[in-house]
Amino acid sequence: MAILFLVLSSLVVIFSSMFIKVAYDTISCYFLTPRRIKKIMEKQGVRGPKPRPLTGNILDVAALVSKSTSMDMDHITHDTVGRLLPHYVAWSKQYGKRFIFWNGVEPRMCITETELIKELLTKYSTKAGKSWLQREGTKHFIGRGLLMANGSDWYHQRHIAAPAFMGEKLKSYAGLMVECTKNMLRSLQNAVESGKAEIEIGEYMTGVTADIISRTEFDSSYEKGKQIFHLLNALQRLCAQATRHLCLPGSRFYPSKYNREIKSLKSEVERLLMEIIQSRQDCVEIGRSSSYGNDLLGMLLAEMQKKRSDGFSLNLQLIMDECKTFFFAGHETTALLLTWTVMLLASNPSWQEKVRAEVNAVCNGETPSLDHLSKFTVLNMVINESLRLYPPATVLPRMAFEDIKIGDLHIPKGLSIWIPVLAIHHSEELWGKDANEFNPDRFASKPFAPGRHFIPFAAGPRNCIGQSFALMEAKIILSMLISRFSFTIADSYRHAPVIVLTIKPKHGVQICLKPLNNP
Numbered sequence: 292m293a294i295l296f297l298v299l300s301s302l303v304v305i306f307s308s309m310f311i312k313v314a315y316d317t318i319s320c321y322f323l324t325p326r327r328i329k330k331i332m333e334k335q336g337v338r339g340p341k342p343r344p345l346t347g348n349i350l351d352v353a354a355l356v357s358k359s360t361s362m363d364m365d366h367i368t369h370d371t372v373g374r375l376l377p378h379y380v381a382w383s384k385q386y387g388k389r390f391i392f393w394n395g396v397e398p399r400m401c402i403t404e405t406e407l408i409k410e411l412l413t414k415y416s417t418k419a420g421k422s423w424l425q426r427e428g429t430k431h432f433i434g435r436g437l438l439m440a441n442g443s444d445w446y447h448q449r450h451i452a453a454p455a456f457m458g459e460k461l462k463s464y465a466g467l468m469v470e471c472t473k474n475m476l477r478s479l480q481n482a483v484e485s486g487k488a489e490i491e492i493g494e495y496m497t498g499v500t501a502d503i504i505s506r507t508e509f510d511s512s513y514e515k516g517k518q519i520f521h522l523l524n525a526l527q528r529l530c531a532q533a534t535r536h537l538c539l540p541g542s543r544f545y546p547s548k549y550n551r552e553i554k555s556l557k558s559e560v561e562r563l564l565m566e567i568i569q570s571r572q573d574c575v576e577i578g579r580s581s582s583y584g585n586d587l588l589g590m591l592l593a594e595m596q597k598k599r600s601d602g603f604s605l606n607l608q609l610i611m612d613e614c615k616t617f618f619f620a621g622h623e624t625t626a627l628l629l630t631w632t633v634m635l636l637a638s639n640p641s642w643q644e645k646v647r648a649e650v651n652a653v654c655n656g657e658t659p660s661l662d663h664l665s666k667f668t669v670l671n672m673v674i675n676e677s678l679r680l681y682p683p684a685t686v687l688p689r690m691a692f693e694d695i696k697i698g699d700l701h702i703p704k705g706l707s708i709w710i711p712v713l714a715i716h717h718s719e720e721l722w723g724k725d726a727n728e729f730n731p732d733r734f735a736s737k738p739f740a741p742g743r744h745f746i747p748f749a750a751g752p753r754n755c756i757g758q759s760f761a762l763m764e765a766k767i768i769l770s771m772l773i774s775r776f777s778f779t780i781a782d783s784y785r786h787a788p789v790i791v792l793t794i795k796p797k798h799g800v801q802i803c804l805k806p807l808n809n810p
């Protein structure tokens with residue numbers, strides 16, 4: 292009897308202390324820490340809109356964005372900050388350049404001062420990173436792949452993947468990029484010959500960039516990878532919808548419709564990825580191949596076999612997360628850069644002609660080589676201007692994992708810094724009165740500070756790992772497209788940029804294509 296009493300009282304003590312700990316952590320995460328951060332920032336003069344319990348300012352942001360994007364724009368104008376970041380416009384007017392708002396219980400401080408941004412991005416790549424909310428929201432989509440990794444894991448993952456995007460390896464992709472572009476141009480030609488008057492160019496750009504990333508990094512064609520892309524897109528949409536509920540304590544454990552669908556899509560994507568991985572491993576095991584391959588997947592599998600002295604190890608789950616990350620990050624952003632650039636050139640015929648004249652002069656009818664790419668200056672300027680006006684990644688959030696100092700600001704652990712890239716790229720103070728105009732010349736005549744007020748690929752050690760890959764791909768695709776076709780914007784095009792993670796044209800970009808007489 293005494294023993295039973297002892298066991299029961301020990302269990303009561305254990306469960307009560309567990310309960311107290313969970314309760315304390317929840318109260319600390321949802322109330323105490325946010326309050327402490329708010330006070331610290333208020334003392335430094337940083338204020339913002341009043342947060343509501345649990346949801347913070349999420350509903351305010353949603354209401355403002357829903358109002359500003361409820362209609363299409365009545366003509367093609369690049370003055371899009373008020374439409375896409377109406378909360379930034381309202382709050383920076385009311386509270387000044389630095390203000391704080393609440394993504395649920397996560398405090399986010401907006402900064403636009405380029406010196407501070409540079410300091411944050413260059414000095415604190417492991418001390419600041421992706422927040423709990425960001426990681427939780429994408430956990431079932433891209434997991435702990437490079438984009439969402441933090442601290443020393445990020446450092447190791449970055450060093451393992453980097454060689455796939457540098458030097459000779461990068462150069463070796465040019466031929467495949469040309470091949471994939473030729474296939475896309477053939478489909479466009481077929482569409483024109485079959486009498487299609489208008490083409491939605493975004494579909495073609497998504498197809499070609501997906502094909503390129505499948506072949507270069509995973510040695511499989513878009514056709515094979517199509518199912519994975521399709522499932523990943525659906526997973527991305529569902530995870531974005533489910534993120535809205537994350538501010539409610541314990542919501543990720545509810546067996547909701549979203550959570551059930553997410554789980555089933557995730558296991559389907561991972562089953563398909565495991566098939567690709569397994570077939571590579573089988574080839575090595577039965578001696579049909581002596582290595583796992585030269586592409587990113589091959590490098591990751593080879594790395595998994597190594598015993599590292601630093602304690603970091605890759606496992607199959609992390610390899611699948613990296614595959615999903617690169618499938619996703621490696622094509623959507625580039626497809627959007629291409630789609631917006633075609634829209635800009637289709638509605639600015641004189642710049643289209645300038646680019647075509649340059650491509651014809653440099654390539655002289657040949658398919659573009661690496662040597663040709665280095666000689667494109669007008670095309671470079673147009674691509675930069677497109678990335679300035681329509682940066683696919685419109686905001687960059689970074690959470691401080693320990694107390695840090697940037698400029699005069701003391702940033703407490705747990706505060707997220709929110710960099711509104713789109714607003715910086717459209718700032719009249721930084722770019723002049725014509726900041727909202729399409730004027731590629733600004734990249735020829737005026738000095739600009741890359742990594743400061745032009746940050747489409749972020750900056751510092753945690754910048755985009757695929758930047759050179761994306762620019763090489765964009766130059767190849769655009770130069771080949773422009774020497775094969777001339778294009779104008781279709782009457783049916785409705786200008787309606789929206790942000791769904793990245794800046795997208797809500798109704799696509801419809802153009803009319805005219806084949807040219809080039810070979």
Ligand code: HEM
Pocket residue numbers: 437438439449504616617620621622624625628682683684687688746747748749752753754755756757758760761
């Ligand atoms: C025009 C095309 C692209 C743009 C504008 C772009 C932009 C960006 C930006 C702004 C970031 C930083 C995000 C953040 O930290 O919050 C980023 C990171 C990343 N990008 Fe890109 N990207 C492009 C193309 C690519 C391509 C082609 C790949 C892969 C082949 C790629 C892979 C990644 C990865 C893995 C990261 C995470 C890097 C890290 O955290 O160390 N991106 N990209």
